[in-house]
Amino acid sequence: MRIGDLYQRRRPVFSFEFFPPKTDQAAEALLATAAELKEALAPDFVSVTYGAGGSTRTRTLECVTRIQNELGLTAMAHLACMGHTADEIREVVGKLVDGGIRNILALRGDPPKDGPPPPVNGKLAHATDLISLLKGNFDVDIGGACYPEVHPEATSPTDDMIWTKEKAQRGARFLITQLFFDNRDYFAFVEKARANSIKVPIVPGIMPVTNVAQIERFTKMCGASIPQALRERLDRHREDPGAVMAVGIEHAITQCRELLERGAPGLHFYTLNKSLATRGILAALRQL
Numbered sequence: 098m099r100i101g102d103l104y105q106r107r108r109p110v111f112s113f114e115f116f117p118p119k120t121d122q123a124a125e126a127l128l129a130t131a132a133e134l135k136e137a138l139a140p141d142f143v144s145v146t147y148g149a150g151g152s153t154r155t156r157t158l159e160c161v162t163r164i165q166n167e168l169g170l171t172a173m174a175h176l177a178c179m180g181h182t183a184d185e186i187r188e189v190v191g192k193l194v195d196g197g198i199r200n201i202l203a204l205r206g207d208p209p210k211d212g213p214p215p216p217v218n219g220k221l222a223h224a225t226d227l228i229s230l231l232k233g234n235f236d237v238d239i240g241g242a243c244y245p246e247v248h249p250e251a252t253s254p255t256d257d258m259i260w261t262k263e264k265a266q267r268g269a270r271f272l273i274t275q276l277f278f279d280n281r282d283y284f285a286f287v288e289k290a291r292a293n294s295i296k297v298p299i300v301p302g303i304m305p306v307t308n309v310a311q312i313e314r315f316t317k318m319c320g321a322s323i324p325q326a327l328r329e330r331l332d333r334h335r336e337d338p339g340a341v342m343a344v345g346i347e348h349a350i351t352q353c354r355e356l357l358e359r360g361a362p363g364l365h366f367y368t369l370n371k372s373l374a375t376r377g378i379l380a381a382l383r384q385l
Contacts, residue, residue: 098237099169100200103141103363104298110176110363111138111379112173112300115164115370116146117156117328124160131164131371137372138379141363142171144202154189162196173240174198177206178221183230186221188237201270202226202240225263232268243299245277245286249320258293265297272297273365276304276315278348279324280355301356304367305374306345309335346374350381357382 103110113134118124139330145161147154154266157174165172174193178186190201205224213358220226224241231239241264251257264272272295277283287299306312316323323331327348334340353364364382366375 098142098199100142100171100173100240101238103171104271104300109357109361110141110300112363112365112369112385113140113143113285113368114146114365115143115160115368117160118370119156120335124156124163127160127370128163128167130368130370131167131170132168134368134372134375135168135170136378140170141172142200144173144175144365147175147204147206148176150313156198156233158189158192161193161198165197166355171200172198173200173202173203174178175202176227177204178224178227178230179206180220182220186230187234190231190237191362194235194237199236200240201231202242202265202273203231204242223260225260227339228264228267228269239263242275243272243286243290244275244320245282249318254289258289258295261290262293262295265295270297271300271362273300273321274302276302276321276367278321278327280352280359283361284359285357298362300363300365301353301361302365302367303353303378305342305349305378306331307342307369307371307374308338309341312345319339342374348378349374349378353378353382 115127115131118127134140143164145157145164147157161172161174164170176186176189193201203224204227221230228239229243231237243261247254247257261272273329274283283301304312304315312323330344331341334344356364368375
């Protein structure tokens with residue numbers, strides 16, 4: 098199934114994102130979580146992330162192909178180009194295609210945490226470069242990323258929108274947003290995108306809060322913000338994991354309901370390889 102085609106249907110598309118496991122035991126646990134989510138919620142597709150500098154390349158390849166071929170779920174591989182030459186990218190994508198994968202989320206990627214950014218000479222530098230390479234060499238559906246609160250490295254919102262438009266023009270059939278917690282950021286971004294002739298589906302990326310310190314770390318890394326009212330509620334329960342999860346799920350349900358009611362093409366859940374919060378949110382949404 099081509100994911101771009103899913104978004105042409107007149108119903109919301111629900112998808113889940115996993116990160117690749119580091120051990121064989123974790124790989125089996127992830128497959129079990131994916132199978133559980135398939136059985137309980139029947140997602141339209143799932144995706145598997147790609148570590149900085151290609152650090153999880155093999156695990157990503159193995160995981161995404163197993164999810165699709167063993168579980169029968171449409172799977173999308175994240176692919177980051179930073180630190181890779183065009184030939185290396187062709188090799189990776191060739192393996193994905195040989196494994197039956199026809200959907201790729203094209204990303205620049207982040208530099209490794211333990212070292213400087215890889216040199217650009219002879220290597221791809223931007224997600225737009227990767228999209229062009231994929232479009233020109235492979236029969237795959239291509240997705241891209243976008244940032245409702247502006248990419249943390251962008252020089253301005255205008256510059257960020259220029260590059261977002263470039264992704265769509267070069268071949269991205271849909272865009273998935275970075276996590277956000279205030280729907281006003283999403284709707285304002287979509288409005289600006291449409292005003293700039295970006296016509297592809299823009300899919301909200303949703304991360305349910307299950308751990309306060311963790312979500313503070315994530316938002317700091319990606320330039321997202323936590324609304325003051327939500328922050329205050331989370332702070333009151335910081336030391337109570339159960340209460341934090343309840344607050345996070347409640348906020349996500351409210352957030353997702355409004356997104357769908359106002360025409361979002363679907364929801365992409367950042368699961369952190371766990372199913373409980375996602376199951377609770379999607380089950381509540383499907384009761385509408």
